[in-house]
Amino acid sequence: MRQYKWNQFTLNKRLLLFISILMLISTTTLGFSGYAIAKQQLDEKGETILKNSVKMARMIISTKYDQVLSGQIEEQDAIEELKETLSGVMQKDGTRKLHHLVDLGKNGYFMIYDLDGNEVMHPMLEGQNVLDVRDVYDDGFYLVKDQIKKGLSGGGFTHYSWAYPHSSEIGKKVTYSEYDGNWRWIIIASAYTSDFNQGAYGIIKVILVVSFVLLAIGIIGSIMFVVRITKPIGQVFNGMKAVEMGVYASIDAETAKDEIGMLTSGYNQMVSAINEAKTHLDEQAKHIRYLAFYDELSGLPNRNQLKEEVNSRLTNMDFIGTLVQIDVVDFKMINSTIGYENGNTILQQIGRALSNILGDVQYVARMSGNEFCIWTEGLKPEAIETMLVTLKIFIKKQLLQIDIIQGIEFYCVLVNYPAHGDTFEALYNKTSIAMKYAKVAKSFHVIPYDAIMEESFEKEMQMRKYLKMAIEQGEITIAYQNKVDSSTKEVVGVEALARWHSPTLGAVSPVVFIPAIQKTNSTIEFGCYILRKVLGDYTGLQKKFHDEITVSINISPLFFMEKSFVSRVEEGIKKFNVPANKIILEITEDILIDDLDYILSVIDELRRMGVKISLDDFGTRYSSLNYLKSLKIDELKIDKSFVDQILTDEKAFQMFKFVCNIAAVYHYDIIAEGVETIEQLEKITEAGVRIIQGYLFSRPEAL
Template identity: 40%
Template sequence: MIKRIRKFTIKHRLIIYTFALLFIGIFITGLVSYELAKDGLNRRGETILKNGVKSALAIIEQKQYDVQMGYIELEVAQEQVKELLLGPMQMDGTRPIEGPIDLGKHGYFIIYNTAGDEIMHPFLEGENVWDVVDLNPRGGDFYLVQDKIEKALDGGGFTKYSWSVRNDDEIRDKIVYSEYEPDWGWVVTAGSYMKDFNEEANIILGVTLSISIIMIMIGFLVSYKYIESITRPLIRLEKTMELAKRGDYITIDPLKRQDEIGNLILGYNSMIMAIKSGIERLKEKDEVLYNYAYFDTTTSLPNKLFFKELIEERLKVCDKICQLVLMDIKDFRSINSIYGGDYGDFILKQIAEILKEYENDSIKFARLSGNEFGAWLEGYDNKEATNMIYLLKKFLSKKLSIGGGHHYIEFYFSCSGDMIRPSSFEEYYQNASVALKHAKDLNDMNLLCFQEDMYRKLERSALIKDLAEQAIKRDEFIIHYQKKVDINTKEIVGVEALTRWSSKELGNIPPSEFIPLINNTSLIYGFTEYIMLKALDDLSTIKERFGDEVTVSINIPPNIFYMKSFEEGLKKGIRARGINPKYICLEITEDVFIGDFKKVQTIIKNLREFGVKISLDDFGTGYSSLNYISKFSLDEIKIDKQFIDSIHTDPKTQLLLKSIIDIAKGFEYIVVAEGVESNEQIEALKSIDCSIVQGYIFSRPEPL
């Protein structure tokens, strides 16, 4: 056997001697230890679940005795059992999992009757789940509730299946023990995920790691003599490579050995010969490679690497005020989505040509990333930089119109500021990037210069994102409702749900601050569902207060609207509460339509067929509003406040709104004017036949 191994290459010998030891030691020790630990923990978990059910049955037996003795009514006794095993019923129809019996991290009790109705459940109480199936069936549908009931009636037993973890999409293996309580006709179950019990088996990973280290040491000791035979020729190779680095290309005498080391030396010699023969060709291509390295292929402007080196060199010699300006094309992703990538590249090229034309000795431009350009200014303070940007904007607007570019292109501008002089490109870029983020948050098209307090604002934004997740769990968000009023009849026809947040740590946080931050994180999914269900729960109270025909409007972010789970969750929430869908109105913005038109049409069609109303919010703020209302079946459009502000003073605005209202009514859409604050605006709206308004003149958003 050893003689055969000696015929192998060095690579194979090292693999055999080193990794054979590692594999044998790690595999046998790890597998046996892990399986033993996991099996023991699983058995302990089954015992915990079984004892939990026994304990629950003992509690029921005691309560049944109290009922028989007349100490307590049956319904009260049953509710006491539920509160003891799970917790009291909450306003939203759920129960907290806070019983005294520990069934694991995600474990809890469930009680059914023999028909499959949820007698007790953390969040599905009252529903019939007779036909619920395993989420990961193996060989056909497995009706897990039926199996629990059958085993309970047979004297008790375990049911294993796969189920999703609450508030998480992960599907795990679950085990449930069931027994039947004949006096009340209850099937009492206790269940938890297998992972809750056997997770401790992961300790075996630590043991495996320790063994791995030992095996590695042994493996390297055994293979030391082979490694030494490799290093000697490699040292020779290293010395010749050092010479090659200095431009002295020499070859090495070939070795007699024919393994990888011998082939490596031969390969190195071949490489040296190829380098010598190719050096002239590389010199000829040097200019091409330089352009690839330092210039953007789409616009031919200098790229970020070139810009960095330029700035680092200029900082060494320039004693003037230096500033880095960032230019970010607003809504460039939307332009690409609507008009296509080729048109987007055309716009970039047009902008680059204009910037080259505007460039001079004190202003240098570069393309730093997708839709971000940079300008290096020397001798410009904040005031002078602001004036330069003003002139540049006019120059760009004029040139783009002449060149056939998009007439609505706008830019966010930021600069590193003249208060401090950074020592490197990275510092300039970081400061300008921070200012650019604030410009985008403020939707400010003017030049925004960096200030020190911007970092504090970013820190606050990060803190708000962290606290938002806790706020959902602590139910800190509340809903305020603003009325929609018919100005002819003074009747309240609807209300809009608007979220407010009183943070335990930061106090009241305005929606204009926390909504955009949540929208840019994964929290938006749980947050939207949380607010939506709260609004559905409030509908009965809203009707009592404002009338039976009042609708409640709920704002839905574009990324949520596309999710299949959103549509399913909404329908499920409406059905569970016995709500007529016609009283629910979903407000969406034009951002929803930037993407797959057919998919959006399908989603809107499904929701409207279900009975839910669809409203287009902030109408008139985008590029293609009239296009949208003609291609999509809607129920309502809401005129943005920026039009309403000047409707009583600007005849052109009034004429424009009159045309929009006539078109909308031609499609049989309801028109709502947002942000109405004065009687003059009311009279102007009456004159153009807009009767539904929403704004401070009638009510501010207020809690129920």
């Protein structure tokens, strides 16, 4: 093979070879350094987005936790709302769609662990323990433990390899973790680095193409272009130095369509791509800041913004201020009836109406869900009440115009500064107490806060403490109320009713302690206790009445939806040797706002066992008739509130007969509750109802 020495080449060849080598080295170096810088900048912006996203999520969690503490929302409802807000609605297969409250990239999502590594929230792994999960490529790296450790240490980033969602492809992933002490959770925002630095890959492609073209063209260059070549390269070099300092400026483009023009054009394309990616990330950061202080659905300020605004006004305020809270009555039921999209439209219309009628005089905010607040200053109580009445009428008219719902109502409460508090938190806590009072009283009038409400609230908190002990220690007893065939006066069945006589509090009404059980997260424990107690009493009921006696047990929606509910019923039937067809489980319409297909499957399982199903409190909700054609039940119980009206309201009686006719069409047994007078009995009998329950025949009695 022939060997060439350097001095054998002509000067032209040497220059051409030198220029070619120089261009190859410089363009490759500039290309890859540009890619590295761009990738680093985009990665840093991506990590900033993750960190800000976690902090925003913690603010949302803190707000929900405050609502739980103040009694505005149940803990389980609050947690599920958080999951839907941060991740998405639970699908039938147990997963959640990737739902980005903020832009975490194509494959990014939020996660929540408890300190034991259980997935509290995850699009694919919710409910699983992942404490010992390791990096796909590094078997010695326990990534969940690292996230928990960094979250407990004040926050930090974790880098590892993991599969893309719904794919076997592995990618590099980065997460940011922080600890939230409210529910003792580790809050995590995650993303794949490829989502953040996608722009950098475009840059390297451009540079590689440009480098190839430059190399090919540079070979045929000549020495006369050396000066012209070195000048733009110097510009590119200086431009790259500026990029390192965070300045993304274009350079003067060469008009010639040669390699120099392509070099400067390629550099300008790189800078443009970086600027575009940076602008996008800046917009994301701006959007996160917006979400921290404004409600995206209504466009109104949120709780954080209202808090800052009110506290700033209070520092220099020497006159009366008023904080008003407005809630839509039964909004959860409305959502289930008309759909969540229409529900959101209602909230948007309410927010728009509040802004339009109040203008700049008052400060309006959407706190969460169906709750709105108004801050006003210097108005007398009668002026405020007039304003709120006018406001409610205006909102109702606005909602009628969009023709989504009829007959919407509002709870409305208010507190005054400085009489009821000198900070926003103090005032807001008082409105929460007043709102709880309004909901219990089912009052649609404007209700001002009163200290008596807080005393009542404190008593309820005390009662909840003793209630958990009562369930554990068996203080809850069962009283049975007879169901009588009015034609024969025979007792055909009984309904089991819980009673509580506390050694500390005395006799506590079921109207008080049953709702409190739901608020203490003891519903399932209480339901199991009552189920065992009643089934254990059945032999005694047969001895007291007769062998064919039926017993009705009230089942809460939460207990009914519990995965092991059917097996618990079956286990109790076998343990106490109770005929399944003598058990009637009473459910209310509230249960129907959840997964109807799942509810129907549970009802089918129970009826196959022989257990009967009764729809209780019929006629007290929004859409009772909608469900009758779908439900396979055995019994329909007409609520006392319906029965109370049939003597004085002919329309109510005609509706009563209409319901009885519907029950007959579907072959349901029908029972009238709360019958207390002979006149009521005669009227009910006229409608064809035979089975009666109420004080006319018997009060609830212990076995």
